[in-house]
Amino acid sequence: MKRAAVVGAGLAGCEAAWQLARRGVPVDLIEMKPRLRTPAHESPLFAELVCSNSLKSNALTNASGLLKEEMRRVGSLIMQAADATRVPAGGALAVDRGLFARYVTDALAGCPSVRIVSEEVCSLPDAPAIIATGPLTSPALSDAIAALPGLERLYFFDAAAPIVTGESIDRTRAFEAARYDKGDGDYLNCPMTEAEYDAFIGELLCAETAPVHGFEEDRLYEGCMPVESIARRGRLALAYGPMRPVGLIDPRAGRRPFAVVQLRRENAEGTLWNLVGFQTRLRFGEQKRVFGMIPGLERAEFARYGVMHRNTYLHSPSILNERFEARGYRGLYFAGQITGVEGYLPSAASGLIAGISLARDMLALAQVVFPGCTALGALGRYVSSPNKDYQPMGIQYGLIDTPEPRIRNKRLRAERVAERSLETIENIRRALEEEIT
Ligand SMILES: Cc1cc2nc3c(=O)[nH]c(=O)nc-3n(C[C@H](O)[C@H](O)[C@H](O)COP(=O)(O)OP(=O)(O)OC[C@H]3O[C@@H](n4cnc5c(N)ncnc54)[C@H](O)[C@@H]3O)c2cc1C
Numbered sequence: 006m007k008r009a010a011v012v013g014a015g016l017a018g019c020e021a022a023w024q025l026a027r028r029g030v031p032v033d034l035i036e037m038k039p040r041l042r043t044p045a046h047e048s049p050l051f052a053e054l055v056c057s058n059s060l061k062s063n064a065l066t067n068a069s070g071l072l073k074e075e076m077r078r079v080g081s082l083i084m085q086a087a088d089a090t091r092v093p094a095g096g097a098l099a100v101d102r103g104l105f106a107r108y109v110t111d112a113l114a115g116c117p118s119v120r121i122v123s124e125e126v127c128s129l130p131d132a133p134a135i136i137a138t139g140p141l142t143s144p145a146l147s148d149a150i151a152a153l154p155g156l157e158r159l160y161f162f163d164a165a166a167p168i169v170t171g172e173s174i175d176r177t178r179a180f181e182a183a184r185y186d187k188g189d190g191d192y193l194n195c196p197m198t199e200a201e202y203d204a205f206i207g208e209l210l211c212a213e214t215a216p217v218h219g220f221e222e223d224r225l226y227e228g229c230m231p232v233e234s235i236a237r238r239g240r241l242a243l244a245y246g247p248m249r250p251v252g253l254i255d256p257r258a259g260r261r262p263f264a265v266v267q268l269r270r271e272n273a274e275g276t277l278w279n280l281v282g283f284q285t286r287l288r289f290g291e292q293k294r295v296f297g298m299i300p301g302l303e304r305a306e307f308a309r310y311g312v313m314h315r316n317t318y319l320h321s322p323s324i325l326n327e328r329f330e331a332r333g334y335r336g337l338y339f340a341g342q343i344t345g346v347e348g349y350l351p352s353a354a355s356g357l358i359a360g361i362s363l364a365r366d367m368l369a370l371a372q373v374v375f376p377g378c379t380a381l382g383a384l385g386r387y388v389s390s391p392n393k394d395y396q397p398m399g400i401q402y403g404l405i406d407t408p409e410p411r412i413r414n415k416r417l418r419a420e421r422v423a424e425r426s427l428e429t430i431e432n433i434r435r436a437l438e439e440e441i442t
Pocket of ligand 1: 046126141164165
C-alpha cells in the first residue's frame with residue numbers, strides 16, 4: 006500500500022497520523038521541528054500547546070465538552086493524552102503540557118506503521134497526504150499552497166498570554182479559589198481595589214506595544230483580543246471581561262474585589278501559571294512593568310512573555326468538502342487551524358475526520374460522514390459550507406443542528422443535543438471499529 010504523508014506534527018497532524026496508523030495505513034509524519042521552529046513553538050516534542058494549557062470545558066452541556074466526548078468515543082489519541090495528563094482546572098480540562106506532548110510523541114514514535122521524518126516540507130506532497138501545518142505554516146509551504154489555483158489564503162492576528170513562575174507570585178496577596186467554588190484551588194486570583202484597577206488601566210493604555218508586520222486591529226479574532234485592545238474600549242471593559250470578579254470572594258477582605266486577574270495552573274506541580282485572558286502585544290519590558298502592578302505579581306518572574314502572531318488559514322468553504330479533502334485534488338486533505346477551525350480541540354477534531362476519511366479512501370471503504378447533529382459533523386459542515394465572510398471558528402452550539410421540536414430551556418436543550426449526538430456517534434463508532442485491523 007502507498008504511504009500517506011501527514012505534514013505537521015501538531016494537534017491535527019498527530020491525530021490524523023494516529024487515525025491512519027490504527028487502521029493499518031503506513032504513514033510518514035513529517036515535522037520540521039526540532040531543526041526549524043515557528044516563532045511560537047519551543048519544544049522538540051509533537052502536539053505542542055503553544056499558549057494556554059486549557060482545552061476548555063469538559064461538561065457535556067457545553068459544545069466543547071461534547072466535542073471531547075465524541076472524540077473519546079471514536080478513539081482520539083489527543084483525548085487519550087489529555088485525560089491521562091490532566092491537571093486540576095475546575096470544570097475545564099487543562100493538561101500538563103510537557104507530559105501531554107510526551108504522551109502523544111511516544112505513542113506515535115512507538116507505532117510500527119508510523120515513520121517520523123524530520124524536515125521542512127516546501128512544496129505540496131503528492132496525494133495521499135494531509136497538510137496540517139497550522140497557523141504558522143512555514144513561508145515556503147505557505148507560498149506553495151497559495152500558488153495552487155483556488156487555494157487562496159487569508160489571515161488574521163492572534164495573541165498569546167504570558168506565563169509566570171509559581172514561586173515568584175506573592176501568596177500573601179493572591180488567593181486560591183475557582184469561580185463559584187467550582188474546583189479546588191485550581192486558580193490563583195490577584196484582587197484589585199478600584200484605585201489599583203484605574204492606575205493599572207492608565208499604565209496599560211499608554212504602554213508601548215511591539216510592532217507586528219501588517220498588523221490591523223480589524224484583523225483581530227475576538228476571542229484572542231489583547232488586553233490593551235480590550236482596555237481601549239472603555240474604562241470598565243476589562244472589569245466586565247477577563248478581569249471580572251464574579252463568583253470570587255477575597256478571603257482577606259471578606260468580599261468580592263473590584264476586579265481580579267486570574268492565574269491558571271500550567272502544570273500539576275504549580276510551578277508555572279498563565280495569566281488568564283491576558284493575551285498581549287506589549288513589549289516584553291512593558292509587560293514586566295505594567296503586569297508588575299497587579300497585586301501579587303510585583304516580583305513576578307516571566308517564564309514566557311505574551312506574543313502576537315499572524316494566523317494563516319484557507320478560504321475553506323471554496324476549497325474543502327466536509328471531510329476536509331480539497332475539491333478537485335483527490336487524496337489531498339487539510340486539517341487543523343490552517344482550515345479555519347479555531348483552537349486546540351477543534352484542530353485535533355479536524356485531524357481525526359481527515360485521518361479517518363483518508364484511511365477509508367486508501368482502504369477502498371465507503372466514506373463515513375459525521376452528521377450535523379454531532380459536534381464533529383458541525384465542524385466539517387462549517388468549513389465546507391458556502392460563506393463569503395468565512396472567519397475562524399471554534400465549536401459552539403450555534404453550529405450543531407437544533408433539536409426539533411425546539412426546547413426553550415437552554416440546559417435541557419443542551420442535554421438533548423448531547424444525548425442525540427452521542428447516540429449517533431455510538432452508531433458511527435461501531436461501524437468504524439468493525440473495520441479496524
Ligand atoms: C501564539 C499562539 C497562541 C495560541 N494560543 C492558543 C490557545 O491559547 N488556545 C487554543 O486553543 N489555541 C491557541 N492557538 C491556536 C493553536 O495554534 C491551535 O489551536 C492548534 O495548535 C492548531 O493545531 P494545528 O495542528 O493546526 O497546528 P500546530 O499545533 O501549530 O502544528 C503545526 C505543526 O506543523 C509544523 N510545520 C509548520 N510548517 C511546516 C512545514 N513546512 N513542514 C513541516 N512541518 C511544518 C510546525 O512546526 C508544527 O509543529 C494559538 C496559536 C498561536 C500561534
